Every structure is written in structure tokens, then in C-alpha cells.
Amino acid sequence: MKKMLCFFLSLLLMLSVIGTTTAQDRKTKDTIVFAQSADATSLDPHAIVNIRSFGVYSNIYEGLVALDADGKVVPALATEWEQIDDKSFRFTLRDDVFFHNGEKLTSEDVKFSFERMVNSKIVSTYVSFLESVEVVDELNFIMHMKIPYSQLMITLTIPCCTIVSKKAVEESGEAFGRNPVGTGPYKFVEWSESESITLTANENYWGEKAKTQNLVMRVVPEGSQRSIMLETGEIDVGYDIRANDAKRMLDEPNLTLLHEVGQRFSVVYYKANSVGPIGNPAVRRALEYAIDKDELMEAVVYGFGQSGSLYCTPNTNGYNAEKDIVEFNPEKAKQLLSEAGYPDGFKLGLYTQEGQVYVEIAQILQSQLYDIGIEADIVTLENNTLNQKVYDGEEIEMRISFYNNLAGDLDFAITKLATDAYGTTYFNEEVDKLREKARAAFDDAERAAIYDKFLDLMASDKPWLTLYYEQNLVGLSNNVDGFVMSPIGAHQYKNVVVYE
Amino acid sequence: MSRYIFKRSLMMILVILGVILVVYAIMDMSPIDPAKVILGDSATEETLAELRKEMGLDDPFMVRYFRYVLNLLKGDMGVSYRNKVSVATQIGDRLPNTILLASCGVLFSLIGIPIGVATAKRQYSTFDNVTMVITLFAAAAPAFWYGLIMVMIFSLNLRWFPSAGMGKGFVDLARSLVLPSITIGIRGAANNARTTRSSMLEVMRQDYVDTAKAKGLDDRIITSRHMLRNALIPVVTVVGLNFGVLLGGSVLTETVFSWPGVGRFVVESIKTQDIPSVLGCVVTLAIMFSIVNLLVDILYAFIDPRIKAQYKRSGVTKNE
Numbered sequence: 001m002k003k004m005l006c007f008f009l010s011l012l013l014m015l016s017v018i019g020t021t022t023a024q025d026r027k028t029k030d031t032i033v034f035a036q037s038a039d040a041t042s043l044d045p046h047a048i049v050n051i052r053s054f055g056v057y058s059n060i061y062e063g064l065v066a067l068d069a070d071g072k073v074v075p076a077l078a079t080e081w082e083q084i085d086d087k088s089f090r091f092t093l094r095d096d097v098f099f100h101n102g103e104k105l106t107s108e109d110v111k112f113s114f115e116r117m118v119n120s121k122i123v124s125t126y127v128s129f130l131e132s133v134e135v136v137d138e139l140n141f142i143m144h145m146k147i148p149y150s151q152l153m154i155t156l157t158i159p160c161c162t163i164v165s166k167k168a169v170e171e172s173g174e175a176f177g178r179n180p181v182g183t184g185p186y187k188f189v190e191w192s193e194s195e196s197i198t199l200t201a202n203e204n205y206w207g208e209k210a211k212t213q214n215l216v217m218r219v220v221p222e223g224s225q226r227s228i229m230l231e232t233g234e235i236d237v238g239y240d241i242r243a244n245d246a247k248r249m250l251d252e253p254n255l256t257l258l259h260e261v262g263q264r265f266s267v268v269y270y271k272a273n274s275v276g277p278i279g280n281p282a283v284r285r286a287l288e289y290a291i292d293k294d295e296l297m298e299a300v301v302y303g304f305g306q307s308g309s310l311y312c313t314p315n316t317n318g319y320n321a322e323k324d325i326v327e328f329n330p331e332k333a334k335q336l337l338s339e340a341g342y343p344d345g346f347k348l349g350l351y352t353q354e355g356q357v358y359v360e361i362a363q364i365l366q367s368q369l370y371d372i373g374i375e376a377d378i379v380t381l382e383n384n385t386l387n388q389k390v391y392d393g394e395e396i397e398m399r400i401s402f403y404n405n406l407a408g409d410l411d412f413a414i415t416k417l418a419t420d421a422y423g424t425t426y427f428n429e430e431v432d433k434l435r436e437k438a439r440a441a442f443d444d445a446e447r448a449a450i451y452d453k454f455l456d457l458m459a460s461d462k463p464w465l466t467l468y469y470e471q472n473l474v475g476l477s478n479n480v481d482g483f484v485m486s487p488i489g490a491h492q493y494k495n496v497v498v499y500e
Numbered sequence: 501m502s503r504y505i506f507k508r509s510l511m512m513i514l515v516i517l518g519v520i521l522v523v524y525a526i527m528d529m530s531p532i533d534p535a536k537v538i539l540g541d542s543a544t545e546e547t548l549a550e551l552r553k554e555m556g557l558d559d560p561f562m563v564r565y566f567r568y569v570l571n572l573l574k575g576d577m578g579v580s581y582r583n584k585v586s587v588a589t590q591i592g593d594r595l596p597n598t599i600l601l602a603s604c605g606v607l608f609s610l611i612g613i614p615i616g617v618a619t620a621k622r623q624y625s626t627f628d629n630v631t632m633v634i635t636l637f638a639a640a641a642p643a644f645w646y647g648l649i650m651v652m653i654f655s656l657n658l659r660w661f662p663s664a665g666m667g668k669g670f671v672d673l674a675r676s677l678v679l680p681s682i683t684i685g686i687r688g689a690a691n692n693a694r695t696t697r698s699s700m701l702e703v704m705r706q707d708y709v710d711t712a713k714a715k716g717l718d719d720r721i722i723t724s725r726h727m728l729r730n731a732l733i734p735v736v737t738v739v740g741l742n743f744g745v746l747l748g749g750s751v752l753t754e755t756v757f758s759w760p761g762v763g764r765f766v767v768e769s770i771k772t773q774d775i776p777s778v779l780g781c782v783v784t785l786a787i788m789f790s791i792v793n794l795l796v797d798i799l800y801a802f803i804d805p806r807i808k809a810q811y812k813r814s815g816v817t818k819n820e
Contacts, residue, residue, distance in 0.1 A: 038768065041583045048583075121539045121547055174584055193593045194760035194768075195666060220664055220758045224648070228656055228663050384773065385531045422544065 029498040031214040032480075034237035034491075035226050039194050039219045042177030045162045046113070046120045049406065051489040054159035055239065056197055056217050058490035060100075061162035061182035064091060064110070065153055069484055071315060071408070073153045077105065077163060077183065083442065086148040087131070093139040097206045099165040100187040107133075107141040112166040114143075123160045126407070129439075148440040150447055151411045154317060158407050159490045185210040185494040194219055211482070211497045230255055230475045236498045237480060239489070241473040243302040254478050261306050262472040262487045263313050264404040266361065268465040269390075271397050272426035277346045278397045284462035286336035290372045292328040296364045297468040300357055305468040311403075311413040311458060313469040315487050318410025318451035323459065333372045345373025348397040353383040361400050361467065391423045402470070406488050410451050411438060417463060426463035504811045505798065512790040517569070519786040523779055524565050532773045538581050572783065578776035582769070587780035591762065595784065597666060598761035601754075602746035604681035606739060609688030613735060616696025617728060623701060631693070638690035647683040647756035654679060664758035680757040684750045688742045695738045699731040706730075732803055740796030744789040 040053040045061050064078040078091045097105040111133040117123045118130055129149040134142040145152070155161060168181035180188045185207070186199035197217045201210040218235060220226045223242035227249060229235045241249060241257065249257045270278050277283045293307035307326045312319050337345065350366060352358040359380065366376045376398070381389070390396050405412050414435045419427045434454045441447040458464075474491070476483055482495040535551040552558055556567070571578065577587035612635075619628040655663035667676035703709065704727060712722045751763040762781060769777035801808035 121551070177583065178585070192760065193590060194764055195758075218665060218758070219760070221755045221764065222664075222758070225651070225664050225756060225758065228651060232655055232659065232663055234662060234664070382531070384533070384536075387536075388531050388533075 026499045028212065029236075029479075029500055030212065031216055032212050032237065032493055032496055032498050033216045033218055033235045034239065034493075035218045035220040035229060035235045036239040037219075037221050037223070037226070040197060040217070043180040043188065043191075043197075044177035045160045045164065045182075046116045046123050047177050049122060049126075049160045054488075054490050056199075057162075057180060057182075058159050058184075058486070059186040059199060059215060059493055060180050060184045060188060061159075061164065062184050063156050063158075063162045064093075065156050067157045067408075071487075073157060077110075081153075084142065086440065086442075087145045089143045089145075089152060090136075091141055091143065093141075094206060095139060097183050098204050099168065099183055100181045100202060101165055101168050102204075103165050103167050105163065105183055106138045107135040109166045110141055110163055111135050112169070113163045116164070116169070117161060126155060126158055126161060129155075147436075148442075150439055150442045151317075151407070151409045154409045155407055159488075185492075186215050189214075208494070210494050212493065215493050227475060230477055233477065236477045237483060237491075238475040239491075241475045243300075243304050243473065246304055246473050246475075247302055249475055256476045256478055256480075258474045258476060258483070258485050259304050259471045260485050260487070261313050261315065261469045262489070263316055263406065263408055264402055265308065265313055265469045266300075266305075266467040267311075267401055267403050268365070268467065269399045269401055270425070270463055270465065271395060271399075272461070272463040274395060274397060274425070276348065276395070276397065277340075277342055278348055280340055281461050282336065282340035283342065284465070285460070286333045286340060286372075287369070287374075287465060288462060289327055289329045289333035289336065290374070291365065291368050291465070291467065293326055293467055294328070296361065296368075299364060300360050301468070301470065304471040304473060306471070307468045309459075309466050310455060311417070311464060311466060312405055312410045313487075316405055316408050316410060316413075318448070318454075320448075320452055320455060323452065323455045325459075330372050337372060337374075342373075345375065347375045347377065349379050349395070350376040350398045350400070351379045351381060351386055351389075351396050352400040353386055354380055358400050365398075365400070387423070390425075393425075398465075403464075404488070408487065410454070411435065414438070414454060417458075426461070428457070428461065430457060501801065501808070501811055505794070508794050508797070512787075512794065515790055516783065516786050520569060520572070520779070520783055521565065523782045524568060525561075527775050527779060528561055528564075532775065534581055534773075534775055537773045537775075568779070577780035577783070580769075580774050580777050582772045582774045582777070587776050590765065590777065591780055591784050594760055594762045594765050597759065598747060598754075598763065601677070601680055601684065601750075601759060601761060602743060604677050605684035605746050605750075606688065606743045608681050608685030609692055609739065609742060612689035612692025612694075613696050615689075615693040616735075617700055617723065619693065620697045620700035620704065621723070628697075632697070635690040635693045639687050639694065641687075642752070643683050643687060643750060644752035644756050646686055647679070647753055650679050650683060651756070664756075666758075666760055676757075680753055680759055683757070684746055684753045688739070688746075691738055691742070692735060695735050696731065699734050700727055703727045703731045729803060733800060733807075736796060736799055736803065740792055740799070744792040747788045747792065748785045
């Protein structure tokens with residue numbers, strides 16, 4: 001009996017050894033297939049800023065600097081940089097970078113790229129601070145800014161602020177978006193409209209080369225279909241997994257669900273300059289206590305989110321957890337309302353665009369507002385009509401929306417709340433001053449203190465009502481290794497492998 | 501006959517011009533501001549105004565309409581607001597995919613015809629009753645529901661066919677066509693079965709069928725030559741209409757199966773307020789639908805010599 005036991009134990013040991021060696025020697029596939037809900041619009045980083053496009057082109061282009069896994073700015077195409085004065089930075093480029101067309105990267109390409117951004121009607125808003133780029137020599141250049149701009153480095157990590165080949169753009173002209181040429185680990189091969197985009201590894205990449213030869217993006221518009229394709233193995237990575245499929249995916253043994261808060265949050269924009277009750281900050285403060293944000297988030301995104309009250313998500317520069325207070329207290333809300341002069345509540349319009357999530361949020365808000373005596377009338381309008389009404393200054397008391405902070409810095413939210421923001425209803429010059437101060441504060445601690453002041457101001461004025469920070473949901477086959485989520489959806493595949 | 505076709509073609513042009521006018525007017529009345537679509541919400545009033553001027557959006561409606569029609573005659577459908585690519589190219593890329601899927605769907609739907617004949621021949625039998633209940637169900641359920649159920653069974657569980665996308669190479673393409681073709685074809689099949697059945701029942705009671713029987717003709721010949729050929733006219737109408745509708749791109753099926761066709765392009769364009777693409781699609785679909793209708797009318801002549809004679813006589817009127 002003992003002998004038998006010994007025999008079986010040793011057999012087990014042997015098998016486990018064999019098991020580990022096979023795991024180490026596992027073969028990897030030469031192609032990674034990921035699916036997203038819509039096709040890219042263009043692969044020209046200076047022509048389009050949408051997640052479906054930069055989800056693909058982030059693997060083709062690179063910026064001067066990049067963000068590491070901890071969200072810190074690290075060198076990419078630029079090896080070093082130094083601040084000359086408040087308004088200028090000197091950069092040095094890597095000497096070993098070649099574009100996919102074989103051209104060497106020089107300061108001229110950088111100058112050309114930034115001038116292209118400034119002239120691009122779509123991207124210019126991200127580089128509005130830029131005055132000019134001065135070429136010193138082939139690898140050195142100076143960036144001159146119109147204003148002191150301490151968020152420069154983080155701005156340079158946005159996918160649309162990447163460097164393109166001057167020669168390739170001049171050759172392709174308008175068609176550059178279909179013939180992209182960058183310096184990234186993958187280069188463009190083929191685009192089948194509405195179907196797929198194929199990239200292949202750049203063999204002349206300056207850094208560590210891509211671990212998988214081919215990268216294919218497939219367009220799969222239907223959410224449940226992306227989940228099914230993960231199960232059947234037709235795709236390796238699926239973006240935008242729907243919240244109701246996500247719960248099921250957590251129980252699926254062959255699949256992994258990554259879910260992390262990104263930089264998008266659900267928000268209600270008030271008409272802060274309304275002549276009605278909603279124009280009164282005391283009323284807006286009361287409403288903050290009237291909404292059970294946890295319940296709302298649970299109902300709308302099945303718990304794949306985080307309730308919050310700030311105007312940026314936890315992974316944005318400027319976020320302060322201590323100031324992110326969520327308190328559901330209808331009694332306090334009623335008390336604050338009566339202090340503000342509305343003991344019997346009032347009526348208002350709750351506006352939303354079409355779409356299941358929007359309408360669900362509207363219905364939950366309506367019922368929760370009713371509990372403190374506010375009768376909200378839900379008005380569903382087509383998005384453009386709604387926006388036009390806002391820009392025309394109509395009485396849109398509350399409007400449900402989502403805000404996505406691509407840059408990962410509070411500065412962009414502040415800009416949207418500044419007095420010169422397009423279509424804003426909140427006018428407080430203090431915001432403009434704080435923005436100016438924060439931009440001029442090159443010391444991180446100093447800037448954080450200014451951002452805190454902004455958050456305090458917002459806590460008292462409440463021009464927006466934040467509901468919850470949304471989680472990005474990405475489904476992975478268990479054979480995928482090395483995938484790291486990007487908070488804005490610009491996922492990189494350089495280090496990703498898929499085992500057979 | 502050729503005179504008839506010529507006249508119908510002229511009418512088709514008028515119909516298409518009318519369609520463009522209506523769609524162009526609707527698009528013009530919508531609150532969509534093309535400049536804002538292109539530049540996004542963060543654009544300033546000056547850049548918006550500049551772009552509007554550049555694009556000629558400040559011109560009067562009729563000027564813009566005729567400019568569009570003139571460009572259309574040159575094969576220029578404009579450039580997409582969304583990705584700056586020529587609309588004609590984008591439609592051209594997707595149209596063959598939609599035509600392929602629609603044709604396979606219509607081919608599949610033809611299995612309804614023998615089913616209809618068989619049920620008519622055994623009217624009120626159990627076979628007839630059960631088949632009619634099934635076809636009623638099949639005609640009533642939405643296409644995307646079939647799609648999802650079939651994906652669950654044939655892709656997820658049995659792994660016979662890919663669950664989405666359009667395969668490359670003959671074998672992969674054929675495999676990827678099976679589920680979407682059945683999905684878009686199944687309602688047509690049910691409708692064809694029901695139309696064939698009722699049309700056959702009507703023809704079966706005609707005197708010439710009794711005459712044929714009295715002459716001692718074989719039952720199969722009576723069914724195929726005397727009954728079916730006469731019963732086919734309404735069926736051809738139904739099949740033709742169905743084909744026209746499917747050419748418009750079955751949005752839901754194309755979405756469920758990630759099929760890169762025109763239907764999805766229309767929806768994407770509408771969602772992104774890409775007016776030139778929406779207009780281009782509607783014009784293309786109007787042309788396709790008109791052509792299919794014309795082909796169906798010509799087909800009548802081949803099925804029924806009486807209609808052919810009528811076409812020759814009048815040149816314009818048709819018998820449906």
C-alpha cells in the first residue's frame with residue numbers, strides 16, 4: 001500500500017514537472033485579434049479624436065513622452081527635456097528612430113507635426129497653449145508656449161499629440177488617414193472598411209520589438225457578439241463589453257474580465273445661470289444629497305463603476321479622494337431645500353438624449369428627486385437638438401451627459417467650466433484665475449493645492465452633478481498575456497502575446 | 501417591350517430625383533449643423549462660420565440641391581464628414597457585400613415555394629396545419645432574434661460556423677455566409693410559403709386545371725406547368741420586393757453578424773450625422789430598388805405570356 005502511494009506521489013510529481021515545462025514552452029500565436037464596437041474613422045492622429053480610432057493608431061504612432069503603467073511620464077521619442085523658462089522647453093530626440101517609410105525622425109518632423117496639430121480644427125484645442133516649435137538642430141528643438149503651461153508633459157501623452165512623418169504626409173495629403181506612417185511598434189498593412197484593420201510588427205522599431213507579429217482589429221458592433229466571439233476563440237481581446245455580459249464573463253473559466261475606472265464619468269450639467277431655482281447654488285448643493293448614486297450606478301452599469309462627486313475620475317491628475325464625498329441623505333436634502341426657500345419643492349425639466357443608459361439614468365433621477373419634492377419632467381431629445389438648445393441659452397435645467405477627460409489632467413475639466421468655454425452656463429471668474437495659476441505652477445505640490453481650491457469652489461457652487469465614474473470593461477481570453485488597460489482606451493499591444 | 505423598358509427607365513429617373521429632393525430637404529431641415537459635426541463641440545464660432553462658408557452651406561437651398569444633383573451625375577456623392585473619404589468609394593466597398601448577402605438570403609427564401617406547393621396540395625392535412633403554424637411564427641419573429649439563437653447553437657455550442665464577420669477565400673466566405681443568409685432569408689421563406697400556398701389554392705380551382713385533369717395529364721405536369729406557373733406571379737412580386745428590401749441592407753442582421761454591408765453604413769452615418777453618406781446611401785438604395793422593381797416587371801413577361809402581350813400593346817400599363 002505504502003509502495004503504491006509512493007509510486008503515485010512520484011508519478012504526480014513527474015506529471016507536474018512536465019506540466020510546468022509545457023507551460024513555459026507554450027507556443028504563441030503570430031496574430032492578436034481584438035474587437036471593438038465600431039470602425040476607426042481615420043488613422044491620422046491629427047484628424048480625429050475618438051476612442052475607436054486612437055484604440056488602433058496608438059500602436060502606430062508615438063509621442064515625445066509616454067505614460068508608464070503607474071501613470072508617470074516617461075521618455076519615448078524624446079530622451080530628455082529641460083525647462084528653459086516659464087514658457088519654453090528644450091527637448092532632445094532619440095537618434096535611432098525611423099518612420100515606417102524608412103525616413104529618420106528629426107526635429108523637422110516634430111515641428112511639422114505640432115504645426116499640423118495647431119492647424120487641425122479638431123486637435124488644436126489640445127495644443128492651444130503652443131506658440132511655436134523652434135528647430136535647433138536635427139535632434140534638438142525648443143517648444144515655445146503662449147502661456148506658462150505646467151500640464152505640457154501630460155498633454156504630450158494624449159494619442160492625438162503624436163508625431164507623424166513629414167514626408168509621408170506631404171506625399172499622401174488628405175489620404176494620410178488611410179496610409180498612416182508613424183514610428184510605433186506596429187505599422188499599417190490593410191484596412192477593410194467596417195470589417196477590420198491589420199497591422200504588422202515594425203522590424204525597425206527603436207525599442208523592444210512587438211512580441212506578436214500581427215495585430216488585427218475587427219469591427220463587431222453587437223456587444224453580446226463580442227462576448228460570444230471571446231468564448232469561441234474568434235477574438236482574443238474584446239473592448240466595450242456590456243455591463244450585463246460582464247457579470248456572466250466573471251463566471252466564465254476561460255475568460256478574464258478587466259474592469260477599472262477610466263477617465264469617463266456620468267454627469268448632469270445644470271443650467272447654472274438659470275433664473276429658476278436651479279440657478280441657486282444652495283439648491284444644487286441640496287440635490288447632491290438627494291441622489292442615491294450607489295443605487296443608480298448598480299442599476300445602470302450593474303456595479304461596474306464607482307459613485308463619486310468630483311469633476312475628474314480617481315486616475316486623473318488633480319483628483320483628491322478626501323474631497324470626493326458621496327452622501328445619500330434625503331432628509332438633509334429636504335432641509336437644505338427649505339433653507340434655500342423651496343420647502344415644497346419645485347418643478348424642472350430633466351433633459352436627456354436618446355439611448356438606453358441615458359434614459360435609465362433619467363428615470364432613476366426622476367424617482368429620487370420626487371422623494372424630496374422635486375417634480376422632474378423627463379424630456380428626451382436627439383443629441384444635436386439638445387446641444388443646440390443649450391448653446392441657444394434655452395432653459396435646460398438639468399442635462400444628462402458623460403464627460404471624458406482624455407488628457408488625464410483636471411485642467412481640461414476646468415477649461416470646460418471656464419467663463420470662455422463654448423456653451424457654458426456657469427460664469428465664475430475665480431475659475432479662470434485658478435486655471436491660470438495652476439498652469440503657471442510647475443511644482444506638483446503647488447499645482448495640487450490649486451486644484452484642491454478648485455474642487456472646494458466646485459463643492460460650493462456645484463455647476464455639475466457627478467453621478468459615477470465609469471469602468472472600462474475589456475474581456476480577455478485566458479491565453480492572452482501582457483495586456484495592460486489604458487484608462488482612455490488607447491491600449492498598447494507591444495508586449496502582448498497570445499498562447500495557442 | 502424595349503419601349504416599355506425605356507419608358508419605365510425614364511420614370512425611374514424622375515422617382516430618383518424626387519427621392520433626392522425629399523431626403524435633401526429633410527436633411528436640410530434637421531437641426532444638424534455640418535460644421536459642428538466636423539469640428540466638434542469645442543470649435544469656436546469663427547472657425548464654424550469659416551467652414552460653413554468654405555463648404556458653401558450659406559448658399560440657398562435650391563442652389564445646394566442642384567449642385568448636389570449635378571455632382572451626382574458625375575458620379576460624385578461628396579466626401580464623408582466623418583472620415584473625409586469619398587462617399588461613392590465607401591458605398592462601392594460595401595455594396596457588393598450587401599448584394600451577396602441579399603442574394604444568398606433570397607436564394608434561401610426560395611425553399612418556401614416547394615413548401616407552399618406541398619401544403620396547398622395537402623390542404624387542411626396535419627402537414628399543412630403544422631407547416632402553416634411554423635411559417636406564421638417564422639414570419640413574425642424578428643431577424644436579429646434568429647441570428648442570436650443560431651449563433652448560440654451553431655457557433656457557440658456546435659462550433660460549425662463563425663459567429664460573425666465575412667470570411668476571406670471561398671470556403672471561409674461560404675461558411676461565414678450560412679448563418680446570416682438563413683437569418684435574413686427565413687422570413688422571406690415563410691412569406692413565400694404562405695403566398696405560394698394561397699396562390700396555388702386559387703389556381704387549383706380554375707377550370708383549366710380541371711380540363712388538364714380530364715385530358716388525363718400527369719399530376720406532376722399539371723402542378724408544375726399549369727398550376728405553379730400561373731400561381732407564381734404574386735410570389736415573384738413578394739420575392740422581388742423582399743430582394744429590394746434586403747438590398748437596402750438588413751441593418752439588424754448586418755449588425756448581429758458584423759457584416760460589412762450598406763445597412764450598417766447607413767446606421768453609422770445617421771448616428772454620426774454624416775449627411776453626404778446618408779444621402780449617398782439613400783440615393784443608391786432608391787436606384788437599386790427601382791432597378792429590382794423593373795426587373796421583376798420584366799420577369800412577369802417571361803412567366804406569363806399574357807403580360808408580355810400586354811406590355812407590347814400598351815407600352816406602359818402592367819398587370820399585377
